[in-house]
Amino acid sequence: MKNVLLALxxxxxxxxxxxxxxxxxxxxxxxxxxxxxxxxxxSTARGRIILFLYDATRPPPPLGTGRPLTFTVVSSEAVxxxxxxxxxxxxxxxxxxxxxxxxxxxxxGFVDANADFIPWYGVTADTTEGDVGGAxxxxxxxxxxxxxxxxxxxxxPVPALDVPVSFADSARLPIDRPIFSxxxxxxxxxxxxxxxxxxxQATPIDEGVMTQPTPAFLVRFLDDDGDGVPDDANGDxxxxxxxxxxxxxxxxxxxxxxxxxxxxxxxxVDATGVDYEHAAAASDGLPDVVVxxxxxxxxxxxxxxxxxTTGRVKTTPTAVPRLKLVLQPRAFDASTPAGPxxxxxxxxxxxxxxxxxxxxxxWRVPNELGLEVxxxxxxxxxxxxxxVQ
Numbered sequence: 001m002k003n004v005l006l007a008l009x010x011x012x013x014x015x016x017x018x019x020x021x022x023x024x025x026x027x028x029x030x031x032x033x034x035x036x037x038x039x040x041x042x043s044t045a046r047g048r049i050i051l052f053l054y055d056a057t058r059p060p061p062p063l064g065t066g067r068p069l070t071f072t073v074v075s076s077e078a079v080x081x082x083x084x085x086x087x088x089x090x091x092x093x094x095x096x097x098x099x100x101x102x103x104x105x106x107x108x109g110f111v112d113a114n115a116d117f118i119p120w121y122g123v124t125a126d127t128t129e130g131d132v133g134g135a136x137x138x139x140x141x142x143x144x145x146x147x148x149x150x151x152x153x154x155x156x157p158v159p160a161l162d163v164p165v166s167f168a169d170s171a172r173l174p175i176d177r178p179i180f181s182x183x184x185x186x187x188x189x190x191x192x193x194x195x196x197x198x199x200x201q202a203t204p205i206d207e208g209v210m211t212q213p214t215p216a217f218l219v220r221f222l223d224d225d226g227d228g229v230p231d232d233a234n235g236d237x238x239x240x241x242x243x244x245x246x247x248x249x250x251x252x253x254x255x256x257x258x259x260x261x262x263x264x265x266x267x268x269v270d271a272t273g274v275d276y277e278h279a280a281a282a283s284d285g286l287p288d289v290v291v292x293x294x295x296x297x298x299x300x301x302x303x304x305x306x307x308x309t310t311g312r313v314k315t316t317p318t319a320v321p322r323l324k325l326v327l328q329p330r331a332f333d334a335s336t337p338a339g340p341x342x343x344x345x346x347x348x349x350x351x352x353x354x355x356x357x358x359x360x361x362x363w364r365v366p367n368e369l370g371l372e373v374x375x376x377x378x379x380x381x382x383x384x385x386x387x388v389q
Contacts, residue, residue, distance in 0.1 A: 033157030067267035134167030176212035181381035218317035228312030249290035293328035
């Protein structure tokens, strides 16, 4: 009898849950949540819905330069079903982001009306003419809604549910991305001790998967205080304008498509990397985001950007085919975007140019089209770089 009881005890003991120890892979030890909701579309456009998830502290253009953490797709059939042509809805369908870490997020998206979104390349991963923009917004203030995945008392993620993401024809994109090339057919320009002026020209590309025949620059004076006069926040005597431009240092060795100190391409400064001496202090021991002092000179278009009767700044942009870009021999560490710090010297190397429209559309040179990338056409003008010596 004793042996029977002992055997029974062993069997029952074997039914207890085994002790679980965390592994060395930290990703397996994370508790992740989710975001769920509905897309709500009031539009005559048709197409799949592309949704992007952003860290709330790093918003996307035009508010910032943040890159999406992930994206999800809602099929056209799920949203529009058998809707007749011309019907503007509203149409709804569920969406979800899974495996979301606790945090605060923004959601942006668009109706891919041209079916030309390809996420694997920078040149095909943005909106084009006819797409309809959308976002998660606060229904009262109409400002961007911050979506929060919280944590309960036990440390478990609390999902964000019933999140609406709205799309409307009022956010239809009027133009393709600001694709540009540098006038003169140069492969590079060299910046040394004096300012350099180059001219960017809107450049249609309609070949292979690239179907963007209507690029242009949407130019407008900034007037954030609403006084009708162009803003000059930095007091340099030059009016601030849309579009904006960022000229950033790229990796010294290897691909010119990699930003220096962001080798994993997530838009966040790497934990380790190159550090440069600041003008006001020695190196701080942290990797830098090196950008050049640069801006557009729109003097030739100034009269088109103000109302001829009132003299006030126009609230709508003017599409132009060319813009003069002024490159200054000064550099900043923009790792803290709100407070860029001047560098003691301009770091030697290659720099990429990114144009940011008020629509949120961007274009960067150099890009994949300037290289021999399978699946993309080769466009030599897209390999242009700024060289600092």
